[in-house]
Amino acid sequence: MAVSLPVLAGETxxxxxxxxxxxxxxxAEEQDALPEFCHGNYRTPDITPVEGGQIEAEAxxxxxxxxxxxxxxxxxxxxxxxxxxxxDEARWYQSQGYGEFRGNVSLTTPxxxxxxxxxxxxxxxGNVSFYGAEYSVPSRHFRGTAGxxxxxxxxxxxLTDATFTFCEPGHNDWDLAASELHLDxxxxxxxxxxxxxxxxxxPVLYVPYYRxxxxxxxxxxxxxxxxxxxxxxxxxxxxxxFYWNIAPxxxxxxxxxxxxxxxxxxxxxxxxxxxxxxxxxLNYGYLNKDATENxxxxxxxxxxxxxxxxxxxxxxVYNHVSDSxxxxxxxxxxxxxxxxxxxxxxxxxxxxDDWHFDVTAESFQTIDxxxxxxxxxxxxxxxxNLGYSQATVNDWLIAQKLQATRFNREDSAIIDSSAQTxxxxxxxxxxxxxxxxxxxxxxxxxxxxxxxxxEYRYRAYQLTDADDTIADDFELSPAHGSGRYSVDGGLYFDxxxxxxxxxxxxxxxxxxxxxxSPYLKDQNQIPNFDSTRTTVTYASLFTGDRFTGGxxxxxxxxxxxxxxxxxxxxxxxxxxxxxxxxxxxNDDRLVQLTGTSVPSADEQAVxxxxxxxxxxxxxxxxxxxxxxxxxYKDFARQRRYGVRFENSNNRFLNLSTNTVQIWNSSxxxxxxxxxxxxxxxxxxxxxxxxxxxxxLRDLRSYDADERRxxxxxxxxxxxxxxxxxxWRLQFVYRETSPTDSESTEYTTDKRYGFMLSIQxxxxxxxxxxxxxxxSEGITGYSRRQYHDY
Numbered sequence: 001m002a003v004s005l006p007v008l009a010g011e012t013x014x015x016x017x018x019x020x021x022x023x024x025x026x027x028a029e030e031q032d033a034l035p036e037f038c039h040g041n042y043r044t045p046d047i048t049p050v051e052g053g054q055i056e057a058e059a060x061x062x063x064x065x066x067x068x069x070x071x072x073x074x075x076x077x078x079x080x081x082x083x084x085x086x087x088d089e090a091r092w093y094q095s096q097g098y099g100e101f102r103g104n105v106s107l108t109t110p111x112x113x114x115x116x117x118x119x120x121x122x123x124x125x126g127n128v129s130f131y132g133a134e135y136s137v138p139s140r141h142f143r144g145t146a147g148x149x150x151x152x153x154x155x156x157x158x159l160t161d162a163t164f165t166f167c168e169p170g171h172n173d174w175d176l177a178a179s180e181l182h183l184d185x186x187x188x189x190x191x192x193x194x195x196x197x198x199x200x201x202x203p204v205l206y207v208p209y210y211r212x213x214x215x216x217x218x219x220x221x222x223x224x225x226x227x228x229x230x231x232x233x234x235x236x237x238x239x240x241x242f243y244w245n246i247a248p249x250x251x252x253x254x255x256x257x258x259x260x261x262x263x264x265x266x267x268x269x270x271x272x273x274x275x276x277x278x279x280x281x282l283n284y285g286y287l288n289k290d291a292t293e294n295x296x297x298x299x300x301x302x303x304x305x306x307x308x309x310x311x312x313x314x315x316x317v318y319n320h321v322s323d324s325x326x327x328x329x330x331x332x333x334x335x336x337x338x339x340x341x342x343x344x345x346x347x348x349x350x351x352x353d354d355w356h357f358d359v360t361a362e363s364f365q366t367i368d369x370x371x372x373x374x375x376x377x378x379x380x381x382x383x384x385n386l387g388y389s390q391a392t393v394n395d396w397l398i399a400q401k402l403q404a405t406r407f408n409r410e411d412s413a414i415i416d417s418s419a420q421t422x423x424x425x426x427x428x429x430x431x432x433x434x435x436x437x438x439x440x441x442x443x444x445x446x447x448x449x450x451x452x453x454x455e456y457r458y459r460a461y462q463l464t465d466a467d468d469t470i471a472d473d474f475e476l477s478p479a480h481g482s483g484r485y486s487v488d489g490g491l492y493f494d495x496x497x498x499x500x501x502x503x504x505x506x507x508x509x510x511x512x513x514x515x516x517s518p519y520l521k522d523q524n525q526i527p528n529f530d531s532t533r534t535t536v537t538y539a540s541l542f543t544g545d546r547f548t549g550g551x552x553x554x555x556x557x558x559x560x561x562x563x564x565x566x567x568x569x570x571x572x573x574x575x576x577x578x579x580x581x582x583x584x585x586n587d588d589r590l591v592q593l594t595g596t597s598v599p600s601a602d603e604q605a606v607x608x609x610x611x612x613x614x615x616x617x618x619x620x621x622x623x624x625x626x627x628x629x630x631x632y633k634d635f636a637r638q639r640r641y642g643v644r645f646e647n648s649n650n651r652f653l654n655l656s657t658n659t660v661q662i663w664n665s666s667x668x669x670x671x672x673x674x675x676x677x678x679x680x681x682x683x684x685x686x687x688x689x690x691x692x693x694x695x696l697r698d699l700r701s702y703d704a705d706e707r708r709x710x711x712x713x714x715x716x717x718x719x720x721x722x723x724x725x726x727w728r729l730q731f732v733y734r735e736t737s738p739t740d741s742e743s744t745e746y747t748t749d750k751r752y753g754f755m756l757s758i759q760x761x762x763x764x765x766x767x768x769x770x771x772x773x774x775s776e777g778i779t780g781y782s783r784r785q786y787h788d789y
Contacts, residue, residue, distance in 0.1 A: 018136035018143055019045050019113045020169050035787050036687035038725040039168055042138035045108050049082040068094030076101070084108045085121060097123035105130070111185060112137055112157065114149060127152050137185065140214055141789045142166045142762060144175070155185035164190070166762030166789050167726035174199050174727060174760050188217035212763060220245045224765040229754040236260045236753050237331065249273040263291045265330055278306015285332045298322045299332055311352040318344045324367040340368045341377055356387040369416035374426045378407040378529050396441055403434040403550065407529040423469055428527045430463035434550045448491040455484040457553055461526060478526055482553045486515040486544050503570035511562045515544040519555035519590050526551060528593055536628055536638070538562065538610045541581045552593060557586040575616045583607035608637055620647040633663050635670045644779065650684040652780040675700040680778045690721040692732065694777040711737035717777055728759040730770040762789035
């Protein structure tokens with residue numbers, strides 16, 4: 001050991017206790033990164049390492065014994081490797097490789113800062129023992145106290161009679177107090193015995209043994225519990241999850257989920273990653289006996305996605321629930337698909353350059369008992385797709401799609417406690433061969449574009465399961481093909497101008513789209529396996545089809561015209577955009593979705609007029625409006641107005657109305673099917689305080705015999721958030737109004753409850769999943785700026 005003992009004045013360590021710097025001593029960049037409610041921040045100590053294993057010592061005075069022992073007094077400073085140890089007095093025992101330090105002792109390393117009454121240093125092991133100490137880990141933003149602290153070079157810290165908190169120095173809003181506390185910085189895991197969670201140093205919770213993360217590492221143990229309190233003060237929903245870190249590529253979560261008036265639902269989630277099978281997830285919930293329904297309830301979701309070989313992928317999903325009300329009654333934590341038809345799907349695909357191939361199998365579990373057997377989707381078992389697309393030959397675009405599918409579905413089932421059986425045309429299943437060939441010649445210039453395109457679509461069927469009600473001359477092997485020709489073109493005009501001293505660019509973008517496809521008769525003699533009408537939007541004017549899927553080849557002879565204008569300011573922000581367009585038909589549309597009965601043709605000469613407007617008067621504000629106007633009956637089929645606001649100060653506001661209307665030919669009146677108001681906000685009053693609110697309200701007027709919601713308020717949220725640098729609290733009131741499917745009487749019965757969430761920053765969150773509820777209802781909330789450790 002080399003020891004140098006110059007008599008020098010050592011630097012004191014009391015300027016920044018625990019390496020904590022008040023806000024006014026931080027750089028401008030560091031201050032900007034802190035919210036208003038934080039008073040400072042830690043800095044990782046910057047220490048110049050001492051080379052080799054030697055110890056360098058400095059002090060105001062020193063005395064050395066003949067045997068090599070020494071006494072250092074006054075501003076003692078010892079350096080070894082990347083550690084600095086300071087004290088008022090030190091005694092070094094050379095033969096034992098051991099030192100004692102007393103009076104204002106501090107230890108500083110890049111990972112740990114400690115201050116205390118005394119310390120012992122063991123040279124060989126590098127361990128340091130502190131007494132009556134305070135400590136901090138600046139890089140992790142936590143600190144605490146201890147009667148004794150033992151540290152090692154491996155980054156392990158063992159404490160007795162210790163406390164632990166992420167709160168700032170001088171703000172002990174909460175901490176963990178334990179008889180023993182072990183912090184392993186390498187694994188990022190802490191362990192404590194006889195642990196008390198204290199609020200303002202008052203114990204509120206006792207745990208004999210507790211493991212917790214001090215970083216972002218995965219660890220086995222209990223996760224944040226959540227609960228919901230209803231309007232009667234009862235715990236309506238309580239979830240206590242346990243996390244099992246099985247292996248680096250596998251984990252599981254087991255949730256004890258108690259539901260008021262129903263019982264204990266046990267939920268589990270297993271996740272894994274593998275080289276060949278990719279990422280997988282299994283969610284399963286089981287309730288042995290529902291106290292309300294007096295029956296077994298369960299739900300399952302399986303997902304698997306991965307890649308293998310060159311260009312090969314696979315995707316699988318399976319959903320199944322015990323009954324149609326499982327999702328609404330149980331509110332499972334797992335990722336079960338919540339649509340009316342729960343999918344079961346498997347896909348193996350291959351992509352290589354311009355080639356695509358896949359094999360798909362798909363079926364559904366329909367959980368809406370009001371959907372008849374004849375209106376439920378067909379299974380695709382299997383479907384094969386082969387495609388060659390986006391290939392360019394001398395500027396020609398060539399694409400080819402081949403598809404073979406076997407469709408079938410059940411012909412009898414018990415639905416809503418009654419037996420249903422399919423017969424005749426509705427009972428037909430079959431195979432379909434599909435071929436789509438496309439040739440196009442796209443041309444683009446700075447001032448516009450023009451794309452002529454020719455397509456040929458061919459369909460061949462082999463229908464099965466025909467019963468005695470099907471006529472003998474019914475064609476069970478129909479086949480037909482049809483061309484489709486289109487020309488899509490648009491121009492681009494722009495001008496620059498000034499308005500109120502601001503530079504703007506205005507564009508004018510007219511677009512014409514002509515498409516023609518001849519009428520193919522007798523398509524209504526083919527079951528509709530997978531076709532639906534296209535959703536009506538401004539973009540749908542230029543799709544060149546009235547149907548999705550492969551069973552209906554629409555007869556088309558039409559011209560779509562649209563016009564878009566944009567106003568773009570000097571900063572590149574699109575401040576205003578408006579689009580309007582419609583379709584002019586040259587012939588009636590004869591092909592429809594319906595079955596064997598001959599449907600009535602669409603005879604209107606023009607489509608509805610479709611328009612979209614969006615105005616961004618300022619960077620954070622957006623106003624929008626969409627409209628579908630029936631030019632024959634002079635009413636709005638669809639109408640939506642909305643306002644959005646979002647800024648970086650955690651302020652989000654959205655307000656919209658949505659109205660859908662149809663023409664009732666029997667009464668010659670306009671009937672409103674949907675009229676809703678959706679208003680929501682999350683508004684930070686300060687960095688500490690924020691308010692949240694949302695209401696989804698039904699504005700429709702109902703006839704006396706119509707099914708109606710139990711309340712015009714379909715869903716409502718109201719609450720507040722408070723946070724400081726140490727903890728965050730959210731309190732939310734929520735109410736929902738389910739649809740009354742049996743009674744036509746108006747009622748105000750609702751489901752309502754209170755949700756409380758308390759987050760101890762850096763440690764854990766206790767209470768209900770308020771963040772998820774707010775994110776679902778308030779657009780933009782998921783992007784909020786959030787302060788945590």
